[in-house]
Amino acid sequence: MAESAVSAVLGNLGNLAVRKTSFLCGVTHEVTFLKDELMRLQGYLKDADSKRRSGNASVAIFMSQIRDAAYEAENVIEAAEYMKKRSRIKKGFMGAISRYAHLPSDLTTLHKVGVEIRRVRRKLSEISQSADHLKIDFSSHVADEYLDDYGLMHQNCKDDVVMVGFENEYNEIVDKLVQAENMLSVVSIIAMGGAGKTTLARKLYTSSEVKQHFGALIWVTISQKFKVVDLLKEIVKQISTGDQSRKIDDMNECELGKKIHDILMQKRYLVVLDDVWETDTWEQLNRTIKAFPDAANCSRVLLTTRKEDVANHVEMPTHVHALKCLDEEKSWLLFSTKALPSYKRPDIRDLDMFEKLGGKLARKCNGLPLALAVLGGYLSKNLNTQAWSDVLSCWPSTKDTKMMRSIIARSYKDLPNHYLRSCMLYISAFPEDMIISVSVLINLWVAEGFIPDTPKCTLEETARKYVTELAQRSLVQVVKTSGVYGWILKIRIHDIIRDWCIEEATQDGFLDVTDETTRGKVGALSCHTLISYRSSFQNSSAFTYDTSG
Template sequence: MKKRSMIKKGFMGAISRYARLPSDLNTLHKIGVEIQRIRRKLDEIFQSIERLNIDLDSHVLDDSVEDCGLMDQHCKDDVTMVGFEDEYKEIVDKLVEGENMLSAISIVAMGGAGKTTLARKVYTSSAVKQHFESLVWVTVSQKFKVIDLIIEILKQISSDEDQSRKIDDMNEYEVAKKIRDILMLKRYLVVLDDVWEADTWEQLNRTIKAFPNAANCSRVLLTTRKNDVANHVEMPTHIHALKCLDEEKSWELFSCKALPSYRRLSIGDLDEFEKLGRKITRKCDGLPLALAVLGGYLSKNLNTQAWSDVLLGWPSTKDTQMMRGIIALSYKDLPNHYLKSCLLYLAAFPEDFNISVRALISLWIAERFIPHTPRHTLEETANNYVTELAQRSLVQVVQTSSIRGWVVKIKIHDILRDWCIEEAAQDGFLDVIDGTTTGQIGASSSHSLISYRCSFQDSSEQIFQASPNLRALFGFGLSSVTFPELRFLRVLHVENSSLKNFSELIGGCIHLRHLMLRRCGDVKVPSSIRKLLYLQTIDVRGSLEVSSSLWDIPTLRYVHLDEISLPRGVHIPQTLRELHMGPTLGDLFEDPMPILEMLPCLVVLELHQYTPGTFSFARQFLPGTMSFGAQGFPRLQELRLVGCDFNKWTMEVGTLPKLSFLSFIHCDLWEEIPDGLLHLPSLRFISMNTLKDYPNDSTLDGLRQKGCEIREEEC
């Protein structure tokens, strides 16, 4: 455009154009040479694809589980810290310098101001990691149980990860004392995120002083919306009042969301967008959450009329009410009702809950929120939905895969969650009942509709009354629960709870598609589970006993078990996409691969071995040979082996054609790593914790030369 505006008219213009002709011809020649180079490179790539016999279409479009969930850098809320650079440095300096005695830093600001983002960036900084020997992060939230918080803290600082089941059985004093004993010998940092009550610190130390002052520069970092909370911690405390972003920093954050760099080149009137955008940012009063959500919305509406409409319709209210209006605007702009349902569904999880994307996708599929689209699997479409919500800043990305970059965990800001809870209740979509709420399952808080879904959180009720039409039931932190008969239930998702009558209930839930029981004590899955002919997902890790009749269910897609008999070949469900399990004692000397490799749809396989109840790798998986046949595992992309020992590993040519990630942790390979790995056309990443035992392994050297990344994973 600049060049075109410089061209003059008339005689002088003609002279000017001819004078520049040699320069223009030289530029065109360079462009032509570059195009030829790119064409040659593409030809080489496609020749390599043909030579390696890679089916490009099926690999990219049909079999990729989560490649559609890849995140651009601008979407990652946990690494975007526009405007907080100076405050970040100040807080890091105060944590690693200063007095020897235990002290605290409190980050105080209103909701949506970026407290957690700043704290997370500090927590993950190299200076903090190098300075402190033990790092702990827990989210407190408005409703918390002391025992749950300190158990989580102990699990994070305990070096013996195999004791997690024992920790769950400890009482409050035992857990607090164990924390004290460990931290007394270490320089530690404890982050308490989202603290609401002034006496939270006292409650954590009420049975015994769990966090000792060992005069070794240990620190506490907390985030809160309340000044009285920040002042109430019983130790020297520096209060850091987080300021709202100034106008220039507001524009920087907004523009990286609304006008990402990869889209700017296609925008003709960029100056006009910037003029409107700067007016919009001034309206947001420097609130990062408002800037991010509004920027995400406008990035999907790149026309000046839409941007002008935002200014014309700006609400007269401030702070929270302004934020609610922005959320409603972004929600209404979601492209279809499926995606709107997927967003409202996040309200079923507790405040500040880290949501597993894989678990969430299985829930969405069970609820039929994911439509069938040409040449894409349901999982691919669901991952597109996750990416869409993240790009709009309606969810926060907590964790991405360090290997491939796709989204692994997300969470929803509590302001957004509160809005979703109200919206879901008004529509009869979902009811959320916590420990301070009374009501019956399926009785919507609007009192005018019957909700088809309900989420109970931190409740001690013994027996729940339910609408007979209930479709989905969530439970988090429930005590001694007895469920009623729920004949139409499609989703039962319960975590960290005690269930009384599960064995009697489950046989009657013939429409169930998703069954999740995590950390639910002595739950037994009876043989009547074979009646659940529509079941797609079962995750009962931590349950004592699972009937082998599970394998009679023909629709299984995702199976997560601690242990069960390995199914006989005739019973194996051909629909299985993910299998996570550990072999039982009777299978220790049998190679499971000849059976499992026949699964035509299997994409993820994880086998692990430990002693039930202790999580100790004392019993090992010891088949004579682990073998992979020539036609085995046609679609497997991820293979994880944990605590599995074998004295020989054979691989026939043609096996595992789509395998891209291989992990073997706590595995003793009695011979050298098999050279058959060199013939896997798609292998890109290997993770192992025994790399030092193979310093000169020729197979590993060959894999590196082929571009395979090999990582040593810490134990």
């Protein structure tokens, strides 16, 4: 991510360097020298990144130093830019008076900017010298590639294929939810991470049968560390009518539980508790007052978990559905839909060879839908038999979660440019399971400087291509698309991919994600990590978890 930091700063430096004004005087020349230093260091970063991933601690520190120096450069350049813009706000006689009045302070600030730039230049020179001692190869730098898979850019993005193989489970669980006994009961879906629990639960939650049967639908994601009061607030907001956010925020746990009880007592309801980790979660939600009443009206609880003891612990009638991994036939169907999409098949030579290699790779994924989708998305961008053979020959010996993380890392590293890698890591700043508005995300990407100027494309158009690229690789999941333009409007990120991104971003000092309950880091920290440039403080009560899309 040091590479991304340097490149973003270079864009700002370039804009400032070409707009020479008398106001900036000699600072412009200092900026040009600074830009040259950063461009030279950028050439080291690809080789340095591969060394860091292999565990070289000295290189990790080296990259952190470059990143921090780049951000320091950005800060002083932004100060100069602010001065330049302010000087052009007022025109005419009064403007001249204003500029004259500010001249002493502007000159002082300008001097400080110049001093800071020279300091950063010295720092970069010292870092450059250390690269020689670390034997980092300058020649390994390769220019960024541009995205080129947009003839049919919105194809292969939809996540309907992720339901492959779950048809029988879907029908069975729908029956358990809308039929059977009148008393309040639980349906638990249990499976390991990446097996499709949440995907199946969402499909059930948004199905027409469920919507018609229940008068109230509630979805809450239970993170590993949660506050009961925040979950209860979220539930009240979902079942209350009108804007009562301020009043709800002031309620205590007992008041919230009573309000939920009183509303749900009048309705047939379904509450989804997604990704439950602890056996006593249901008891915690009902500890001050029984928030979820049993009105003998066929209300239900749908619970997803990775732990068998959690699925069996709830003290009410329970149906446990152990979600099976996909068999070989269904694994191939999902994998081939992603890796060899229909719009690419007519142009693929040696299709039989790809299918032969693909069959072997699909079996390696052990029937895990997430692994099949992400690996398939990666291979769809690398349609040559040698690349597929290489993946097969160096398949990790680890299984399940570790295997999944290896696949995510491969796809992330294969992203066409460092801008897109920055955009990917930035998504982890959003809370777990949150529906993300693409228009909001694009504005944030642009503001952060992650979207480059490209020929014949606006920044927004380039950013939309980035979203599509991530969706085609199954690194993000599409929730909603535009019926008019086909644009992706809403996305989410799988919690396993999000966890991987948090660890990667934290290790690189790109982003820290802080949990409200513990005020601690969610990601895995490296002992060599310096202070991060960005921080995401996640307060679950501040977000609405829109699962309907």
